Amino acid sequence: xxxxxxxxxxxxxxxxxxPERETRLARALRESVIAAGLTAILGFFFLxxxxxxxxxxxxxxxxxxxxxxxxxxxxxxxxxLNLFVFGRLGATTRRKPATTGAGFPVxxxxxWGLLIFAIVLPFFFTIVFPQRDRQYIDLAILIMTYIMLGWxxxxxxxxxxxxxxxxxxxxxxxxxSFGLSAQYLGFGFWTALPLAGLLAAxxxxxxxxxxxxxxxxxxxxxxxxxxxxxxxxxxxWTDFTGGPNGVSGIPKPTIFGxxxxxxxxxxxxxxxxxYDPIQRFIFLYYxxxxxxxxxxxxxxxxxxxxxxxxxxxxxxxxxxxxxLGINTRNTKLSAFSIxxxxxxxxxxxxxxxxxxxxxxxxxxxxxxxxxxIVVLGGLGSQIGVVIAAIAMIxxxxxxxxxxxxxxxxxxxxxxxxxxxxxxxxxMVIIMVWKPRGLVSTxxxxxxxxEKKRISSDVVAxxxxx
Amino acid sequence: xxxxLLSTRDVHTYYGKIIALRGVDIDVHAGEIVTMIGANGAxxxxxxxxxxxxxxxxxxxxxxxGRDITMMPTHEIMRLGIAQSPEGRRIFRAMTVLExxxxxxxxxxxxxxxxxLEKVFHLFPRLKERIxxxxxxxxxxELQMLAIARALMSRPKLLLLDEPSLGLAPLVVKQxxxxxxxxxxxxxxxxxxxxxNAFHALKLAHRAYVMVNGKITMSGTGAELLGRxxxxxxxxxxxxx
Numbered sequence: 188x189x190x191x192x193x194x195x196x197x198x199x200x201x202x203x204x205x206p207e208r209e210t211r212l213a214r215a216l217r218e219s220v221i222a223a224g225l226t227a228i229l230g231f232f233f234l235x236x237x238x239x240x241x242x243x244x245x246x247x248x249x250x251x252x253x254x255x256x257x258x259x260x261x262x263x264x265x266x267x268l269n270l271f272v273f274g275r276l277g278a279t280t281r282r283k284p285a286t287t288g289a290g291f292p293v294x295x296x297x298x299w300g301l302l303i304f305a306i307v308l309p310f311f312f313t314i315v316f317p318q319r320d321r322q323y324i325d326l327a328i329l330i331m332t333y334i335m336l337g338w339x340x341x342x343x344x345x346x347x348x349x350x351x352x353x354x355x356x357x358x359x360x361x362x363x364s365f366g367l368s369a370q371y372l373g374f375g376f377w378t379a380l381p382l383a384g385l386l387a388a389x390x391x392x393x394x395x396x397x398x399x400x401x402x403x404x405x406x407x408x409x410x411x412x413x414x415x416x417x418x419x420x421x422x423x424w425t426d427f428t429g430g431p432n433g434v435s436g437i438p439k440p441t442i443f444g445x446x447x448x449x450x451x452x453x454x455x456x457x458x459x460x461x462y463d464p465i466q467r468f469i470f471l472y473y474x475x476x477x478x479x480x481x482x483x484x485x486x487x488x489x490x491x492x493x494x495x496x497x498x499x500x501x502x503x504x505x506x507x508x509x510x511l512g513i514n515t516r517n518t519k520l521s522a523f524s525i526x527x528x529x530x531x532x533x534x535x536x537x538x539x540x541x542x543x544x545x546x547x548x549x550x551x552x553x554x555x556x557x558x559x560i561v562v563l564g565g566l567g568s569q570i571g572v573v574i575a576a577i578a579m580i581x582x583x584x585x586x587x588x589x590x591x592x593x594x595x596x597x598x599x600x601x602x603x604x605x606x607x608x609x610x611x612x613x614m615v616i617i618m619v620w621k622p623r624g625l626v627s628t629x630x631x632x633x634x635x636x637e638k639k640r641i642s643s644d645v646v647a648x649x650x651x652x
Numbered sequence: 653x654x655x656x657l658l659s660t661r662d663v664h665t666y667y668g669k670i671i672a673l674r675g676v677d678i679d680v681h682a683g684e685i686v687t688m689i690g691a692n693g694a695x696x697x698x699x700x701x702x703x704x705x706x707x708x709x710x711x712x713x714x715x716x717x718g719r720d721i722t723m724m725p726t727h728e729i730m731r732l733g734i735a736q737s738p739e740g741r742r743i744f745r746a747m748t749v750l751e752x753x754x755x756x757x758x759x760x761x762x763x764x765x766x767x768x769l770e771k772v773f774h775l776f777p778r779l780k781e782r783i784x785x786x787x788x789x790x791x792x793x794e795l796q797m798l799a800i801a802r803a804l805m806s807r808p809k810l811l812l813l814d815e816p817s818l819g820l821a822p823l824v825v826k827q828x829x830x831x832x833x834x835x836x837x838x839x840x841x842x843x844x845x846x847x848x849n850a851f852h853a854l855k856l857a858h859r860a861y862v863m864v865n866g867k868i869t870m871s872g873t874g875a876e877l878l879g880r881x882x883x884x885x886x887x888x889x890x891x892x893x
Contacts (some may be wrong), residue, residue, distance in 0.1 A: 509726040
């Protein structure tokens with residue numbers, strides 16, 4: 188694959204460079220005109236025309252300037268992309284095998300750098316941004332939660348190759364196990380944490396059994412349904428779960444039984460340090476950081492054990508696994524339940540952080556975001572999950588604060604409205620640029636593998652069954 | 653003769669409503685190389701998969717080492733000392749050669765791993781050179797060697813091979829068949845081999861069966877079948893192998 192494209196590339200650029208460039212410019216122009224034309228058609232109703240409700244009915248107003256500006260931006264953008272980005276895309280993918288080999292230490296340095304930053308993060312923010320430290324540490328907690336969820340789902344999707352669209356169900360099970368056990372049994376965070384993990388793991392098993400025979404699309408649909416079932420049950424079982432009102436007053440985590448706070452007998456009172464609300468954020472941050480590290484550590488250990496290798500083998504070829512004597516049922520169930528357990532821990536943490544949970548927090552969108560983190564990061568890559576979680580969750584937050592765009596588009600412009608649009612665009616770009624995710628160490632073999640597998644399937648069909 | 657290591661009696665296998673095996677009886681004795689030849693779609697691979705319990709036969713009985721394995725799940729059958737190099741080889745392509753061999757040894761006490769590894773590398777020195785290479789980047793012959801080596805890592809008593817010569821150059825086919833013969837002669841490994849490459853398979857095997865349309869139509873020693881006119885006409889001259 189790589190060698191043929193390389194010879195083709197050098198052949199055309201070496202022998203006939205001149206016409207190549209001309210046709211490329213012409214093609215770029217043609218494609219830009221098409222793109223601009225499409226924008227004109229699509230944008231006409233959205234941008235050029237606008238209906239406003241006034242007394243006496245709808246009033247149609249026109250915004251030709253905006254419409255023409257959009258067409259212009261698309262034309263220029265497409266032209267620039269064609270000339271400078273798409274042309275080089277082939278060149279970068281061709282060079283990839285060499286860079287992944289040489290780039291490996293970079294990943295290692297990045298890993299350690301991120302780890303050290305994560306350890307000192309709360310102090311970094313309190314010292315460097317004393318005004319906004321709460322906001323930033325809160326964001327770091329959020330990102331860390333998603334990193335943990337991403338790592339948990341990575342076991343199921345990335346390692347075992349079981350496409351799970353209902354992962355949020357286990358997150359919800361974890362959150363509600365703590366919420367409800369706190370409400371009915373008076374459990375604290377640390378007592379409820381193992382319980383939440385255990386319950387989520389059992390639900391992982393319960394989901395696992397009926398879907399053992401399913402793969403790919405079918406598995407995805409069933410897990411999606413499962414996620415929704417859990418949410419709908421939580422929503423409608425009003426007597427027990429509070430229904431749409433959720434569970435409130437969930438206790439904060441304690442330090443060996445002592446609370447953080449101003450009161451007598453609190454942890455602050457005990458050690459004689461005055462209470463500051465930021466301490467609670469820092470404490471929460473270190474809890475989720477510890478939980479996330481635990482997830483990562485367990486995953487890395489399991490990968491080296493037979494069970495982890497069996498997961499990876501299962502992702503590649505279930506029939507081969509069975510013919511090697513691997514119990515695929517137990518392997519799948521273990522992946523489901525261990526992945527679910529970490530979601531349960533994370534859910535329990537979510538409950539204590541928010542102090543309030545309701546089914547609203549566990550919609551399909553959450554599953555989709557977690558899955559997107561895993562896929563964007565590169566299936567099976569731990570550091571990829573971290574980068575993707577920072578980019579996605581951090582990115583969404585950054586888009587909340589794009590006030591400078593008001594200077595360009597006028598004071599009526601509300602950047603948050605375009606959040607999901609920009610977010611979607613970014614995902615499309617990443618998937619075009621890196622179809623195997625941000626960190627895909629298997630990239631060189633990946634395309635080859637697909638092709639060979641197809642050919643061997645074709646051969647297999649032709650052979651004696 | 654003593655009890656066969658593997659025997660199938662009146663095995664009928666269906667894919668949904670389509671019948672693939674119409675009552676197959678074979679015996680494989682310990683220490684033998686037995687081959688089954690036949691055309692495309694005759695049911696050779698189906699028989700091999702049925703022995704491994706995927707799919708299970710709808711009728712009939714399969715006995716291995718005195719135990720009825722007809723309805724056992726695949727992974728339990730494989731734990732009884734049967735190893736398989738399946739159709740299409742099914743190497744884990746993202747995994748390295750070493751990882752693939754580790755997967756093969758997942759049921760075996762780890763203390764045997766190093767010596768077993770030496771053994772398969774002695775058999776296929778090429779694999780040793782490729783130890784860090786990913787399965788997906790290897791040639792067809794290397795993949796087949798790896799598939800056999802991976803099966804051997806589980807220390808089997810019975811080795812099932814599904815078309816090991818498929819798509820390979822004649823020289824590589826010879827290497828692989830030599831390796832099978834060596835395994836059989838030096839270690840007494842029992843081999844059941846499904847092949848289209850009738851000439852090589854019949855020369856290698858002690859005994860052979862011919863399968864046509866889901867039924868056994870002929871059986872005998874490899875040399876006997878090689879000598880028969882009808883076999884030559886159907887599977888040797890016409891096949892061009």
